[in-house]
Amino acid sequence: MRDDVAVRDGKAAPSYPMRRGCPVDPPPQLAELRAGPAASRVTLWDGSEVWLVTAHAHVRAVLGDRRFTAVTSAPGFPMMTPTSQLVRAQPKSASFIRADDPEHSRLRSMLTREFLQRRADEMRPMLREMLDGILSELVSEERGGGSPVDLVAELTIPVPSRVIAAMFGIPAGERALMEDRSAILIDRGYTPQQVAAARDELDAFLRELVESRIREPGDDLISRLVVDQVRQGALDIDEMVPMCRLLLVAGHGTTTSQAGLSLLSLVTDKNLAASLREDPELLPAAVEELLRFHSIVQNGLARAATQDVQLGDVLIRAGEGVVLSLSAGNRDEQLFPSPDTLDPHRDARRHLAFGHGIHQCLGQWLAKAEIEEMLAAVLRWMPGVRLAVPFEELDFRHEVSSYGLGSLPVTW
Numbered sequence: 226m227r228d229d230v231a232v233r234d235g236k237a238a239p240s241y242p243m244r245r246g247c248p249v250d251p252p253p254q255l256a257e258l259r260a261g262p263a264a265s266r267v268t269l270w271d272g273s274e275v276w277l278v279t280a281h282a283h284v285r286a287v288l289g290d291r292r293f294t295a296v297t298s299a300p301g302f303p304m305m306t307p308t309s310q311l312v313r314a315q316p317k318s319a320s321f322i323r324a325d326d327p328e329h330s331r332l333r334s335m336l337t338r339e340f341l342q343r344r345a346d347e348m349r350p351m352l353r354e355m356l357d358g359i360l361s362e363l364v365s366e367e368r369g370g371g372s373p374v375d376l377v378a379e380l381t382i383p384v385p386s387r388v389i390a391a392m393f394g395i396p397a398g399e400r401a402l403m404e405d406r407s408a409i410l411i412d413r414g415y416t417p418q419q420v421a422a423a424r425d426e427l428d429a430f431l432r433e434l435v436e437s438r439i440r441e442p443g444d445d446l447i448s449r450l451v452v453d454q455v456r457q458g459a460l461d462i463d464e465m466v467p468m469c470r471l472l473l474v475a476g477h478g479t480t481t482s483q484a485g486l487s488l489l490s491l492v493t494d495k496n497l498a499a500s501l502r503e504d505p506e507l508l509p510a511a512v513e514e515l516l517r518f519h520s521i522v523q524n525g526l527a528r529a530a531t532q533d534v535q536l537g538d539v540l541i542r543a544g545e546g547v548v549l550s551l552s553a554g555n556r557d558e559q560l561f562p563s564p565d566t567l568d569p570h571r572d573a574r575r576h577l578a579f580g581h582g583i584h585q586c587l588g589q590w591l592a593k594a595e596i597e598e599m600l601a602a603v604l605r606w607m608p609g610v611r612l613a614v615p616f617e618e619l620d621f622r623h624e625v626s627s628y629g630l631g632s633l634p635v636t637w
């Protein structure tokens with residue numbers, strides 16, 4: 226199915242997503258499409274055709290335009306994967322990421338103060354302590370002092386998981402189920418039935434957690450939602466469980482993937498490592514550039530037009546699906562000169578890696594704090610860090626919604 230092409234108006238609509246050539250660059254066809262009309266027809270896995278938008282300005286325009294909906298049951302909404310049907314069948318289960326305003330902002334606003342930049346910064350001492358604990362153990366003589374370690378297994382998977390578990394007040398012993406089931410939800414390698422089963426198990430776990438906080442609130446995000454919202458009648462448990470699952474799923478695999486690829490750049494790009502060693506103050510700008518460069522939400526964001534919209538030279542009709550390619554927008558030379566070069570000195574803050582508009586990533590400050598702290602800790606504890614296998618042997622995970630590495634073996 227993936228290599229099929231559909232024909233409309235005598236023109237073939239290429240299959241989407243396209244395959245990458247170089248594993249750290251988006252598929253080369255995206256640059257060709259960006260040079261053409263504001264939107265191009267592409268064919269999804271199920272044979273349906275949607276619009277693909279690739280230029281930075283047009284991606285931003287659509288994401289900032291209320292005439293495009295994020296509700297999956299809307300006519301024409303792109304079904305990006307076989308499991309998209311699951312979400313379509315139970316739209317409330319996806320929480321506010323798949324809702325429009327005012328419903329979206331009613332739920333999102335209950336969480337905004339938990340995810341402010343200041344709150345993320347307050348977590349840094351805890352993050353540093355956690356990272357120093359992990360890395361001091363990794364570089365110890367008992368671990369073979371210099372023999373290869375896998376930074377994905379040891380760092381980029383456990384750190385975001387421990388952070389969200391700490392925010393939710395989940396004890397260490399109960400993290401495994403949460404990690405395992407949320408990983409299934411973002412991996413395209415599972416059947417819709419397996420995904421549904423994982424989602425149900427995760428929901429049962431979260432429901433129990435919420436109920437325990439209703440009985441006895443503590444000092445964590447879930448307890449604050451219970452006290453401030455549930456007890457006031459503003460939120461019920463059936464809304465709260467998908468909201469908590471959204472935070473777990475949206476925040477875990479994404480941060481793991483972006484941190485893994487950022488660490489890959491750190492160990493393979495001499496300019497990046499040298500620049501950060503010379504000027505540690507460069508770290509926040511470098512992390513923005515790494516977000517732009519890697520754009521891990523690799524297949525982009527889906528929306529549907531609820532009215533006819535003129536986008537540049539293309540008329541998108543009500544009821545047509547649109548896919549916004551964040552990776553193509555982030556390599557747009559109109560905004561980022563020499564876009565395929567990773568340049569920690571550039572101002573990359575207008576990147577689209579966290580989306581744009583009302584759904585722009587709620588957890589972006591937290592994600593950036595985690596990635597900055599992971600990079601800084603690796604530089605601190607592993608001064609001569611380098612790949613322990615040839616680049617060609619790295620295990621890039623193409624079939625997941627957040628592009629990333631299965632493992633990152635390094636030595637130092």
Ligand code: HEM
Nearest residue numbers: 321322475476479480483578579580583584586587588592
């Ligand atoms: C939304 C990317 C980390 C929570 C989004 C969106 C993107 C994104 C592109 C927009 C989705 C859309 O418009 O349809 C990322 C990346 C991350 C990351 C690249 C890591 C590098 C996190 C973290 C959390 C989080 C750590 C929280 C723990 C959310 C939530 C939404 C969201 C709740 C929905 C916001 C809304 O609909 O209003 N993220 N994210 N994300 N993200 Fe993130």
